Amino acid sequence: VILAGLASLALLGNYTYFGVARDTVAFATDWPLVIACGVIGGGFGALFSLLALKTTRRIRRWNAPQPVWRALLVAGICGLMVAVIGLASGGLTF
Structure with missing residues (x-):
C-alpha cells in the first residue's frame, strides 16, 4: 500500500483523492460525535x-x-468476485 501510494505520487503528483473538506469542528458539542465516529470506525x-x-x-x-490447484481456485474465485462486484456497481469499483 505504501509503495502504491508512492507510485501514485510519482506519476500524478500531489493530489486530493477524496476532494477537499471545508468543514471543521467548531463547537465543543461536536467532539462526542468525532469520538463516536473514531470508536465505531475502529470497531x-x-x-x-x-x-x-x-x-x-x-x-x-x-x-x-x-x-497449487487449490490456491489457483481461491485466486480464481477472488477474481470472479471482484469482476461481479465491478459489474454490479456499473464499473464504479474498477
Whole structure:
C-alpha cells in the first residue's frame, strides 16, 4: 500500500483523492460525535481484521493437501468476485 501510494505520487503528483473538506469542528458539542465516529470506525476495522485473519487461516488449512490447484481456485474465485462486484456497481469499483 505504501509503495502504491508512492507510485501514485510519482506519476500524478500531489493530489486530493477524496476532494477537499471545508468543514471543521467548531463547537465543543461536536467532539462526542468525532469520538463516536473514531470508536465505531475502529470497531469495524477490528472486526474486518478478525474476519480477514480467520478467513486466511481457513484458506491455508484448506490449501494444505493440494496447494497449487487449490490456491489457483481461491485466486480464481477472488477474481470472479471482484469482476461481479465491478459489474454490479456499473464499473464504479474498477
